[in-house]
Amino acid sequence: MRAGKLQARIQIERLELLVNDNGTARQRWLPILTTRAEVKEASTDEFLLNQIVGDKNRAVFLIRWPVQTITTADRLTYAGRAWNIVGLQEIGRRRGLEIRCEAVG
Template identity: 45%
Template sequence: MRAGKLDRTITIERQTETIAPSGSVSNGWTPVATIRAEVVQQSANEFLSGFGEAENSTIIFRLRYVPGITTADRVTYNGTAYDLEEIKEIGRRRGLELRAVATA
């Protein structure tokens, strides 16, 4: 993995629950890591669904290996949040390829 190709900055976030003193529970996203990545592929697909036409924006990121990332996490890039659909390990803990879909 060449450092020169890692020209984008992404933030990996994890969902957390916060309990207020009153006992109410609120969910939020906490940054886990802000790292450099390469955007391998970015596309937007339109498809027919039960409620009409919908647009699905997918993106693939390549980055150096970060332990502990799961599909429950999300990636924020250029102000857009992306849910992780698939995580592939490149080599033996050399890097990760994250396939993500923009949240609605």
């Protein structure tokens, strides 16, 4: 993974339950990791199989192997937009992580 390709700044967020002094609980997305990523376009095979030509609601982000554990329950924010994580795949032997996402809303 080349550092020059990691040009996008992303943030991984986790949904946490916060309780204030009065005992009122609310859920909130809290950042757990901010890092650089490479945004990849879907391959031709994916376009043909999923018929998503021109679809801006799916993206693949490549990052260096994170210290924090990331799951599909987390979400990713990029360029002011929230993305649900739908798949994770290790690149090499903990060299990097491929994060497949779908845009929220």
